[in-house]
Amino acid sequence: MIAKQLEKTSRPEALRTAWLIGVAAWAVPGAGHLLLKRWPRALLLGFAVWAMFLTGLWLGGHLFMVASMDQGMSALLQLLPMIANVGSGLLYIVCWLTNTGFAENAQGLTYEYGNTFLLVAGLLNYLAMLDAFDIAAGRKE
Amino acid sequence: MKHVLWMAVFASLTAVVFGVVAKGNTRHRLLYGLKVFAEFLLIALVLGWLLYFLPFR
Numbered sequence: 001m002i003a004k005q006l007e008k009t010s011r012p013e014a015l016r017t018a019w020l021i022g023v024a025a026w027a028v029p030g031a032g033h034l035l036l037k038r039w040p041r042a043l044l045l046g047f048a049v050w051a052m053f054l055t056g057l058w059l060g061g062h063l064f065m066v067a068s069m070d071q072g073m074s075a076l077l078q079l080l081p082m083i084a085n086v087g088s089g090l091l092y093i094v095c096w097l098t099n100t101g102f103a104e105n106a107q108g109l110t111y112e113y114g115n116t117f118l119l120v121a122g123l124l125n126y127l128a129m130l131d132a133f134d135i136a137a138g139r140k141e
Numbered sequence: 142m143k144h145v146l147w148m149a150v151f152a153s154l155t156a157v158v159f160g161v162v163a164k165g166n167t168r169h170r171l172l173y174g175l176k177v178f179a180e181f182l183l184i185a186l187v188l189g190w191l192l193y194f195l196p197f198r
Contacts, residue, residue, distance in 0.1 A: 041161050048157040055150065113147050120151070124158040131162040140164070 018136035025132035027089040029053075029125045032132025045128040052121035053091050061114020063092065063101040087122025087129075152181035 025032025030046020033039075064081040086092050095101045101118070105111050134140040160174025 044157055044161050048154045048161075052151075052154045059147070110143075110147070113144075113151075117151065120155065124155065127158060127162055 021136040022133040025129040056117030059110040059114030060108040061118040084119040084122045087126045
């Protein structure tokens with residue numbers, strides 16, 4: 001069975017499709033499973049990630065970005081949360097282009113909740129992306 | 142009360158994703174999602190009560 005899976009995965013066209021589906025799943029939450037015609041999964045994953053990201057913004061959360069090295073190496077502290085935020089795909093990029101969600105409202109009552117929602121939205125989308133990749137590569141049903 | 146509400150929203154959305162990407166049939170996934178949701182709430186409540194008594198005075 002494992003040999004069959006490896007054979008299926010190692011086919012170049014299957015692997016290329018899997019990578020494209022992985023990129024689509026990262027860019028638009030839920031799109032990977034949608035392309036794989038897994039409608040219920042696509043709807044549930046898309047809804048969960050979009051809802052979590054939008055709730056995070058609504059709660060006054062803050063998106064992370066390594067902007068400048070003015071403060072020396074301490075700017076790198078932003079790197080890990082930025083990687084988590086980037087997991088939201090185009091949602092993060094649209095926010096970056098429109099400069100939405102990058103302002104810090106630390107005095108807000110729900111600021112930390114918002115941060116957590118935004119970080120976890122990206123991390124959950126990475127999980128959904130890997131799931132879509134595995135299904136497309138034939139490693140998972 | 143709002144804190145509990147946001148915690149429940151967070152737990153439910155996370156449990157949905159965990160349940161969907163889990164292995165097994167639909168029933169197993171549903172049960173796993175519900176288990177994750179319950180664990181999130183339970184652990185948060187236990188930690189909340191523990192932190193209520195800390196630091197000792």
